[in-house]
Amino acid sequence: MRTTFNxxxxxxxxxxxxxxxxxxxxxxxxxxxxxxxxxxxxxxRSLGFELLKPAGRGLVLTDAGLAAMxxxxxxxxxxxxxxxxxxxxxxxxxxxxxxxxxxGLPKLVVRRLMQPVMGExxxxxxxxxxxxxxxxxxxxxxxxxxVLSDRPAPSNANIKLYNHxxxxxxxxxxxxxxxxxxxxxNFPACLAELPVLLxxxxxxxxxxxxxxxxxxxxxxxxVGEFEDxxxxxxxxxxxxxxxxxxxxxxxxxxxxxxxxxxxxxEGVKEHFYAIGTEKKVQHPLVQLLLQPSETxx
Numbered sequence: 202m203r204t205t206f207n208x209x210x211x212x213x214x215x216x217x218x219x220x221x222x223x224x225x226x227x228x229x230x231x232x233x234x235x236x237x238x239x240x241x242x243x244x245x246r247s248l249g250f251e252l253l254k255p256a257g258r259g260l261v262l263t264d265a266g267l268a269a270m271x272x273x274x275x276x277x278x279x280x281x282x283x284x285x286x287x288x289x290x291x292x293x294x295x296x297x298x299x300x301x302x303x304x305g306l307p308k309l310v311v312r313r314l315m316q317p318v319m320g321e322x323x324x325x326x327x328x329x330x331x332x333x334x335x336x337x338x339x340x341x342x343x344x345x346x347x348v349l350s351d352r353p354a355p356s357n358a359n360i361k362l363y364n365h366x367x368x369x370x371x372x373x374x375x376x377x378x379x380x381x382x383x384x385x386x387n388f389p390a391c392l393a394e395l396p397v398l399l400x401x402x403x404x405x406x407x408x409x410x411x412x413x414x415x416x417x418x419x420x421x422x423x424v425g426e427f428e429d430x431x432x433x434x435x436x437x438x439x440x441x442x443x444x445x446x447x448x449x450x451x452x453x454x455x456x457x458x459x460x461x462x463x464x465x466x467e468g469v470k471e472h473f474y475a476i477g478t479e480k481k482v483q484h485p486l487v488q489l490l491l492q493p494s495e496t497x498x
Contacts, residue, residue: 207244215270217241296323302349315490317489317492340362348477349367376461379459384463398443401426
């Protein structure tokens with residue numbers, strides 16, 4: 202297939218855009234300013250659009266330049282990974298699993314969900330934590346083998362993704378021993394008096410918790426909200442407030458410091474999913490993650 206532009210020209214444009222100017226790019230590339238400028242002009246000529254425009258003492262991307270930069274990022278990021286891919290292919294045998302971890306997923310739960318693959322003798326596990334939508338984009342581009350999340354991927358006509366249920370667990374309230382002692386006799390009404398820590402609304406369970414409070418006519422005294430589940434647990438263990446946690450990790454929680462269970466959050470469950478690009482999963486380690494309760498949605 203014949204291309205209408207030169208990848209070398211694209212690379213020079215990419216460096217200019219990242220550095221914010223031709224002079225800085227020329228210094229980075231150890232080339233003459235005139236040469237770099239000419240290469241960028243050649244790319245613009247071949248594409249038929251202006252990619253950069255002056256802004257103060259530097260340059261900024263035009264709308265066409267933004268589109269070109271997004272594609273250039275993908276191309277050269279793949280290129281940067283090439284030596285590692287080749288080296289891995291000829292080195293000692295490994296079974297590689299690249300997993301995206303939704304930032305709303307409790308870290309102790311992640312460890313439990315990943316347990317089926319931990320016995321693989323040649324495992325090389327790469328975990329990338331991020332926002333749910335960004336991870337789904339990386340999955341669609343095959344940068345990830347699987348995404349673990351507390352919610353299923355939504356229907357999307359442009360991206361075909363499959364949800365595989367990994368299970369669900371109840372939720373309970375936990376806290377430092379002193380707080381639990383103070384609230385034990387009057388649960389759950391005590392949550393209107395005790396300091397309460399909650400996950401932010403980017404987690405699927407937050408809406409269920411809010412409904413639970415409404416059902417019990419409790420106006421919680423919220424003193425902290427956390428995007429990161431590990432931070433939520435850390436501040437809860439320190440005594441800042443009582444906090445909700447998956448019952449799957451009860452043993453781990455009470456084994457760490459003076460944390461005790463205050464009471465159940467009846468009717469509230471956390472659900473966990475492995476999201477992939479295949480209905481019938483081919484990756485052997487993802488197959489292990491799904492056993493024995495694979496359910497495709």
